[in-house]
Amino acid sequence: MNEENEDSGTAGDFNLSISDMMSALCAIFVLLCIGIILQLKQISEHYVRTKYTLYDDLNKEFYADLKNWNAEINSENLSIRFKDPDVLFVMNQAVLRNSYKQILDDFFPRLLKVVSDYKNLIEEIRIEGHSSEATERIKTGRITERQDYEEGMELSQARTRSVLSYCLNDTKYPKENEWIRSKIIAIGYSKSHPVKVNGKIDWNASRRVEFRIKLNSDSEIQKYLATEQ
Numbered sequence: 001m002n003e004e005n006e007d008s009g010t011a012g013d014f015n016l017s018i019s020d021m022m023s024a025l026c027a028i029f030v031l032l033c034i035g036i037i038l039q040l041k042q043i044s045e046h047y048v049r050t051k052y053t054l055y056d057d058l059n060k061e062f063y064a065d066l067k068n069w070n071a072e073i074n075s076e077n078l079s080i081r082f083k084d085p086d087v088l089f090v091m092n093q094a095v096l097r098n099s100y101k102q103i104l105d106d107f108f109p110r111l112l113k114v115v116s117d118y119k120n121l122i123e124e125i126r127i128e129g130h131s132s133e134a135t136e137r138i139k140t141g142r143i144t145e146r147q148d149y150e151e152g153m154e155l156s157q158a159r160t161r162s163v164l165s166y167c168l169n170d171t172k173y174p175k176e177n178e179w180i181r182s183k184i185i186a187i188g189y190s191k192s193h194p195v196k197v198n199g200k201i202d203w204n205a206s207r208r209v210e211f212r213i214k215l216n217s218d219s220e221i222q223k224y225l226a227t228e229q
Contacts, residue, residue, distance in 0.1 A: 047217035050118065051075075051078060051215060054213065055073065055078060058078070058080065058114055062080070065106070070083050070084040078215070079128075079213070080111070081208055081209075082208060082209045083208050085209075088209060092155070094155065094159045095162070104170075105172070119179060121215050122215060122216065123183070124213075124214040125184045125213055126186075126212040127160045127186045128187050128212055129157065129186075130191070131152035131153075131190050132204065133194075153188055153189075154188075155188070156188030157188030164184065168184070191206065
């Protein structure tokens with residue numbers, strides 16, 4: 001009888017030890033999760049502050065010129081949008097007009113001056129080209145939606161390449177600056193990212209070129225998570 005009680009007590013102590021150990025492990029796991037969440041929150045807040053500080057610097061640098069350039073700066077995605085394609089390019093071609101070359105001569109070196117203080121935080125500087133829909137041609141059957149998209153992609157990509165080439169080869173920025181060549185890219189989006197005004201697509205406004213600054217916050221978060229695994 002006593003032996004049964006002794007065995008029962010030993011089993012109870014063992015079960016209690018397992019329970020305590022599991023509770024301790026759960027507590028450690030919770031603390032680790034809280035630590036990771038707080039660190040990720042800190043990284044995120046840092047990049048949000050950086051984004052708005054960079055926006056303020058861009059706005060201070062270019063505010064007086066935006067109206068003359070028919071351009072605007074977006075604080076949410078750090079883009080500088082040039083909105084008048086008739087000033088930028090020869091109609092339906094990727095040839096830069098002299099008016100746009102003059103803008104880029106002034107704009108691009110000053111852009112690099114602003115972003116130079118944020119080099120370690122920038123992942124890419126994108127030159128993005130956007131085209132409009134050939135609505136009437138689609139309606140009359142002269143072109144399909146797919147053909148319109150493909151033509152728009154070819155034009156928008158060619159235009160961004162023209163802008164990129166001019167910026168790197170013809171504007172007066174420090175040519176020894178290899179950093180910008182490692183960061184700047186040209187992308188054509190055709191009509192896949194139209195501009196909406198009051199909830200409706202404005203195809204005329206959708207014809208545009210944007211310089212978009214992408215911070216490396218996602219990369220930093222992934223890097224941090226990799227070190228925690």
